[in-house]
Amino acid sequence: MKRILLAVITEGDHCVAPFCSSLVQSTKLGLANDIELFPVFFDANGNWSMAFNQAVTLAWREKLDGFLCINPRVRWDAESLLALVSSDKDAVTLPVATRSGFQIKLGEIARLQDNGQEIKVQNASLDFLYLSPYAVDRLCQTHHLISYKGSEVKLILQSGDIYAAYFDPSEILTHHLRENGIEIMVSYKHTAYRQDLIEYSNSFNEVLSQLKANG
Numbered sequence: 219m220k221r222i223l224l225a226v227i228t229e230g231d232h233c234v235a236p237f238c239s240s241l242v243q244s245t246k247l248g249l250a251n252d253i254e255l256f257p258v259f260f261d262a263n264g265n266w267s268m269a270f271n272q273a274v275t276l277a278w279r280e281k282l283d284g285f286l287c288i289n290p291r292v293r294w295d296a297e298s299l300l301a302l303v304s305s306d307k308d309a310v311t312l313p314v315a316t317r318s319g320f321q322i323k324l325g326e327i328a329r330l331q332d333n334g335q336e337i338k339v340q341n342a343s344l345d346f347l348y349l350s351p352y353a354v355d356r357l358c359q360t361h362h363l364i365s366y367k368g369s370e371v372k373l374i375l376q377s378g379d380i381y382a383a384y385f386d387p388s389e390i391l392t393h394h395l396r397e398n399g400i401e402i403m404v405s406y407k408h409t410a411y412r413q414d415l416i417e418y419s420n421s422f423n424e425v426l427s428q429l430k431a432n433g
Contacts, residue, residue, distance in 0.1 A: 236293030
């Protein structure tokens with residue numbers, strides 16, 4: 219049985235219903251294929267990077283067979299998750315469709331490395347990320363421990379603004395992986411979907427007032 223930590227980093231403990239449905243279906247399909255998912259929810263509490271560090275450290279300490287990090291506002295097909303964790307690559311992401319497109323930095327298309335299932339990219343969103351045990355071990359072995367919320371945590375990601383310029387967590391993780399000879403791949407045969415909750419805060423009274431003023 220392959221044991222995989224599925225880290226869910228939340229703000230205010232919010233998950234969308236499609237995420238929960240995808241998680242249930244993936245858990246069932248995983249068990250049918252000798253893959254056991256261990257969902258663990260981490261409250262970001264305004265610091266997503268440290269919650270990520272907590273999750274990776276837990277997977278490393280428990281010597282699990284893989285690490286998944288999935289945004290709680292994403293839905294996916296169970297087969298997509300199964301394909302991701304079955305990859306022989308050390309760092310693979312699933313492309314996530316958002317309102318503004320895909321947060322993937324491809325690089326030069328003519329030089330794109332494609333093995334028929336995954337492509338090597340310069341950078342990709344961490345909304346749906348898989349790391350192999352080797353990748354988890356290399357990240358933890360090459361970063362020191364700090365005390366955070368009463369436990370010892372590997373400081374892999376730090377806030378992007380501590381550098382000379384701001385860097386997104388995905389850029390920082392990609393850099394640390396490449397320091398260990400690991401490239402970021404995208405499993406392009408499958409797609410996940412962002413399920414953002416949108417609040418339309420327009421005021422009818424203000425709209426009516428504008429209509430009256432223009433009438």
